[in-house]
Amino acid sequence: MNLEFFSDGPALVIEGEHRLLIVADLHFGIEADLAAHGLHFKSRSTDRLERLLKIIDAADPDMLVLLGDIKHSIPSLSRQEYYELPKILETIRSRIPIKVFPGNHDIGIERYLLDSELQAKDGSILDGIGYLHGHMYPSPKLAGHLMVLGHHHPLLLLKDEVGCAIQTPVYLRAGLDLNGLGMSVSQKNSLSCRALLIPAFNEISGYDIFQIFKKPFSPVSRFMKKEESEIILADGTYLGPFMSLQSDETD
Amino acid sequence: MGHISAPLCRCSLMKPIEYLDPKVQLCIKKRGFSELSDAQNQAIPLILKGNNIVLIAPTGTGKTESAMFPVFNALMSMPAGGGIKALYITPLRSLNRDILARMQWWCGELGLSVGVRHGDTPMGERRKQALSPPDLLITTPETFQALFMGKRLRQHLAQVRFVIIDEIHELAGSKRGAQLSVALERLHVYAGDFQRIGLSATVGNPDDIGRYLCGPRQFSVVQVPVAKHLDIIVRFVGDNFQKQTEILSESLDREGSTLVFVNTRVTAEALGHALYDRGDVEVHHGSLSKEVRIDAEERFKRGEIRTLICTSSMELGIDIGRVDHVIQFGSPREVARLVQRVGRAGHQLNAVSRGTIFATGFDDFLESLVIARKAKANEIEKVVPHRNAADVLANQIAAIAVEYGEIELSKIREILNRTTIFTNCGMLLEEVCRQMEEHRLIRSEGSRIVTTARARRYLSGNLSMIHDERKVPVFDMVSRRTVGSLDESFVVGWVHTGAVFITKGQLWRVIQIAEGKLTVEPAKKALGELPSWEGEQIPVPFSVAREVGRMRRRRNISEYTSEQAGIVFSEKFLSEMDANRSVIPTDHLITLENTEDGVVCNVCAGHKTNEALGRVLSILISARYGTTVGLELDAYRMLLRLPSSIRAADVRDFLLSLDPSHMPGILRLALKRTGLFKWKLVQIAKKFGAIDPDADYEKISILRLLEYFDGTVVQQEAYRELLSGYMDIDSAAAIVRKVIGGEIRVALAPLSMIGAGGLFSSRDQIPPPTADQAVLATLKRRLDSDDVLLVCMNCRNWKSRTVVSRVPDFPKCPKCGARLIAALKPYEDELYPVIRKPRKTQADHAIEQRLLKNANIVLSSGKKAVIALSARGVGPENASRILATLTDGDAFYREIMKAERRFIQTHQYWS
Structure with missing residues (x-):
């Protein structure tokens, strides 16, 4: 298994037998929700889609794995999504086969997907690796595999000596408390059963990783082990163990 | 302008008052004015002639009446009803109320109708105004905006013949004023040409105010010189607060009714508290409720209290009755402010206004002397309108x-x-x-x-261009209670984790900013003057700071004053500097001093110029060294917070190699990632309708959202406003040119009383231009604190666990003295017994070889090898590859970063 990082996404290619391009949390249609929260911006769906197509061209994968939250509006389709979503999916599909692991924001998306594209919400195995969106308990089938998930939008505030911060999307590889997750795994496989949290492709979504640990909002994040967590930047730079980062709290 | 129907007699023997309608003349007599003031005598004929006019006169010289007598004259000759005929616009509601009270008497006598309309006006009153508009409407710029929204009110505006703008100097330089200027031309669409009258306190550039008011139309300026009305002295009261209040208290005993102006609300509260027992003192500032303020004003007016301690809230012409004396506590910082404040004393025509500045320290005393001199010489600051905001x-x-x-x-x-x-x-x-x-x-x-x-x-x-501030609660971790609230802009712009600030008279350190809440803990000490949440500090102008520098050079304090206490103090201060062999920074000399926290640059150039210069230096230093530079400054010095490796001599090199023509470009770059810039961007985005006043930023990354504004007109405006309003690039470039030309020398010096004694206001941080630096810093920090196991491969009888940063440059075995030391990762501890085995298996030999290779690298490259070897997935092979690049510093760490990046792309890391 080999990995390639595309920092312009952020997106990730995982190459085993096949070359899979992994993209999480596109949140097409987020602008309508922003407006409801008092932030008024034109739809950036076209820019976002073009960014995705460029990465597809650059990565030249066999398949695109979309880790959920392709759309944004809950509990149903917004007007914006009704108009935009079918075209967006068709544009992607015309380039490359897709697999979709629906997320909590994807209610109603089935009608725009082919049966072969739609994957189980609690995840399944592709090419030896477990994939899921991450809002539900992972299927027991994933036990013993690396689990790749979206949903958490990890962001990191990087601070330098004087304390000035830059906010940047990151990957978080975490050890898991498998018992807590209700997964039984043999000793041999327990080490490889880690979670890899993928940053959101959507350019304005994000949760600070300290907050993800402090106030976990998914089954997987509740059972992640801080001490066994490591941070990787969007361009594949190994930043180090989570515990080596300075937290604001301990200043 | 044919609408003035009163006949104008050109006979020069007639007094201006005689041009007025007999009824108006009668009222003037009734009101007890025996004769008109200078201002009135000059202005009335011009206004009667129909001229647009800017009337510049001190407070209390009957400015409002000067404008209104001829306006009454004209209103009386117009048919009753039919719309608003005159608009009187003031910057404050409280001023509106005050003007209304005065106008009601006149209008009552003359049979005219008058109304007030602003935010506090009840609905019923508003409806009445819409049905039958008053002849004269008193309003604020913001409510004037609202008049255009109603169909009926728009019709009433068609009759407007006069617009009077009071305290126009308060508006002309702000965005509120820019908005008002457009609104006046929107009014023109309905009303055609109307007569414009601007009433202003003294400003340095009356013609600009006239152009601002009238656009391309003709106008006249009437200016009553202020200097002859002013009697200002500077008193040195020392830097002990107790002593200061004693002197203040004595002074209050001697004088009659006194206004004490202070620069911050905290000082107002502190003085009010200290003088509370006198029983004749009240405090008046913007944070107090309207009722409390009005009550204080009324009691002062009635003579029940003798002293009002106030902030700029009392600067404008609200009538509070007789004021005998004004005390300015601490330097007034600006000439205009001093003139305006002292002008509150002697509220009678042609009376002299008496004021005393209480100076509280070396900088403060010299600055006060310069400002007092400038006030007497009529050298008042300019008001610069915003162009194309x-x-x-x-x-x-x-x-x-x-x-x-x-x-x-x-x-x-x-x-x-x-x-x-x-x-x-x-x-x-x-x-x-x-x-x-x-x-x-x-x-x-x-x-x-x-x-x-x-x-x-x-x-x-968004009727107002005043930024409506959301309040962010401040939560004290220790006592677990909310201790107050801060303006949102203060939080976004200035406060960062670890920052120390003052609120409620106490020091606090920021622990966390999250979920719309600021978590703090009490702090004990902090360097110098702190950002208080009062809003922005009044900047000391360039010319004042330069003159203070000249005074330090010439030591001619006695030419400015005969105040012995101050002269003695200042001379003692300077001779102590001499005795310490300190170098005194002046207008011809910049000194750079090393301190524990960084480098103090003593530059006498005022806040805005130092802001520009400090930021330029910071960004250059941060770009070169890849570190964030903290910047704190006042009018005479800046503290660059720097890592200990960067010293004054380095800062001098930066200063000497500056190219003034590059400074604007550098500043743009410097600003982009600062808190100040982001705060401005948010404010401006709100005015473009991108962000609602009550927007909820919690769900998204606001920092990344702001990137949507890259290259847009919103971003341009943030630059324009910051570069024109917050800093003075031109003066900073002028200073740099003088440094290059040798006119200003730059000297290195040990920390002096001037450098250390200064008061800093914590402002902003200048981050390096790329994120790369923060990543490198994180990498270095991690590697430095990584555990490492040192094992002697020579005697094989020594192993020690430590952290990378403690490893000496060339580690040596304490047992045998050999330098053949392998640097292992903590989890490789299990390999130590293997190399000590007397009999080794095939596999053991492989391990031994590996460790020997490791030790050989450490032998040849020392600590650098130890650092490389502690990186993730870097073994002896990778380490020698990294070391073979022969790179140092950042480049060396970048090689490590590359090796780690390769490692995590492989199967090994993931399984």
């Missing part, structure tokens, strides 16, 4: 779109071209419209601008 334009385009429903862009341009400050806006108009469309505030259809469903709601939330 894009957010004001957006606000007014939205207002016009709502007003007309839809309108040709060319019509909007016609309105703008009648102003002075937007007349050359060019393509900015189109750009602003495009940006507003982006946020769905307007639509354009061909050459027309069309209002949207959002626009009206936007407008009712």
Whole structure:
């Protein structure tokens, strides 16, 4: 298994037998929700889609794995999504086969997907690796595999000596408390059963990783082990163990 | 202008008062004015002639009456009813109330109707005004905006013949004023030409105020010189607060009614507290409720209390009765402010205003002397209107779109071209419209601008260009209670984790900013003057700071004053500096001093110039060394917070190699990632309708959202405002040119009393230009604190666990003295027994070889090898590859970063 990082996404290619391009949390249609929260911006769906197509061209994968939250509006389709979503999916599909692991924001998306594209919400195995969106308990089938998930939008505030911060999307590889997750795994496989949290492709979504640990909002994040967590930047730079980062709290 | 029907007698023997309607003359007598003031005598004939006019006179010289007598004259000759005939606009509601009280008497006597309309006006009163408008309407710039929204009110505006703008100097330099200037031309569309009268306190540039008021039209300026009305002395009261209050208290005993002006609310509260027992002192500032303030004003007016301690809240011409004496506590910082404040004393025509500045320290005393001299010489600061402020334009385009429903862009341009400050806006108009469309505030259809469903709601939330501030609660971790609240802009712009600030008279350190809440803990000490949440500090102007520098050089304090206490103190201060062999920074000498926290640059150039210079230096240093530079400054010095490796000599090299022509470009770069810039961006985005006043930023990354504004007119406006309003690049460039030309010398010096004794206001941090530096810093920090196991491969009898940063440059075995030390990762501890085995298996030999290779690398490259070997996935092979690049410093760490990046792309890391 080999990995390639595309920092312009952020997106990730995982190459085993096949070359899979992994993209999480596109949140097409987020602008309508922003407006409801008092932030008024034109739809950036076209820019976002073009960014995705460029990465597809650059990565030249066999398949695109979309880790959920392709759309944004809950509990149903917004007007914006009704108009935009079918075209967006068709544009992607015309380039490359897709697999979709629906997320909590994807209610109603089935009608725009082919049966072969739609994957189980609690995840399944592709090419030896477990994939899921991450809002539900992972299927027991994933036990013993690396689990790749979206949903958490990890962001990191990087601070330098004087304390000035830059906010940047990151990957978080975490050890898991498998018992807590209700997964039984043999000793041999327990080490490889880690979670890899993928940053959101959507350019304005994000949760600070300290907050993800402090106030976990998914089954997987509740059972992640801080001490066994490591941070990787969007361009594949190994930043180090989570515990080596300075937290604001301990200043 | 034919609408003035009163006959004008050109006979020069007639006194100006005789031009007025007999009824008005009668009222003047009735009111007890025996004769008119200078200001009135000069202004009345000009206004009667129909001239636009700017009347500049000290407070209390009957400015309002000067303007209103001829206006009454004209109003009386017009048919009753039919619309608003005169608008009287003031910057404050409290001033409105005050003016109303005065106008009601006159209008009552003359049979005219008068009304007030502003935010506090009840609905019933508003309805009445819409049905039967008063002849004279007193209002604020913001409520004036609202008048255009109602159909009926718009009709009433068609009758306006006079617009009087009071305290125009308060408005002309602000965005509120820029907005008002467009509104006046929108009024022109309904009312045609009307007469414009601006009433102003003394300013350095009356003609600019006239152009601001009148656009391309003709106008006259009447100026009553202020200097002869002022009697200002500077007293040195020392830096002990107790002593200061004693002197103040004695002074209050001697004088009659006194206004004590202070620069911050905290000082106001502290003085009020200290003098509370006297029983004749009240405090008056903006944070107190309206009732408390009005009560204090009334009691002062009635003579029940003798002293009012106040902030700039009392600067404007609210009538509080007789004031015998004004005390300015601490330097007034600006000449205009001093003149305005002292002008509150002697509230009678032609009376002399007496004022005393209480100076509290070395800088403060010298600065006060300079400002007092300038006041007497009439050297007042200029008021500079904002030109082509894009957010004001957006606000007014939205207002016009709502007003007309839809309108040709060319019509909007016609309105703008009648102003002075937007007349050359060019393509900015189109750009602003495009940006507003982006946020769905307007639509354009061909050459027309069309209002949207959002626009009206936007407008009712954005009538004002004053930024409405959300309050962020401040939560004390230790006592677990909320201790107060801060302005949102203060939080976004200034406060960062670890920052120390003052609120409620106490010091606090920021622990966390999250979820709309600021978590703090009590702090014990902090360096110097702290950002207090009072809003922005009043900047000391360039020319004042330069003159203070000249005074330090010439040591001619006695030429400015005969105040012995101050002269003695200052001379002692300077001779102590001499005795310490300190170098005294002056207008011809910049000194750079090393401190524990960084480098103090003593530059006598004022806040805005130091801001520009300090930021330019910071960004250059941060770019070169890849570290964030903290910047704190006042009018005479800046502290650059730097890592200990960067010293004064390095800062001097930066200063000497500055190219003044590059400074604006450098500053733009420097600003982009600062808190200040982001705060401005948010404020401006709000005026473009992108962000609602009550927007909820919690769900998204606001920092990344702001990147949407890259290259837009919103970003340009943030730059324009910061570079023109917050800093003075031209003066900074002038200083640098003088440094290059040798006119200003730069000297290195040990920390002096001037450098250390200064008061800093914590301002902003200048981050390095790329994120790369923060990543490298994180990497270095991690590697430094990584555990490492040192094992002697020679005697094989020593192993030690430590952290990388403690490893010596060339580690040596304490047992055998050999330098053949392997640097292992902590989990490789299990390999140590293997190499000590007397009999080794095939596999053991492989391990031994590996460790020997490791030790050989450490032998040849020392600590660098230890650092490389502690990186993730870096074994001896990778380490020698990294070391073979022969790189140092950042480049060396970048090689490590590359190796780690390769490692995590492989199967090994993931399984």
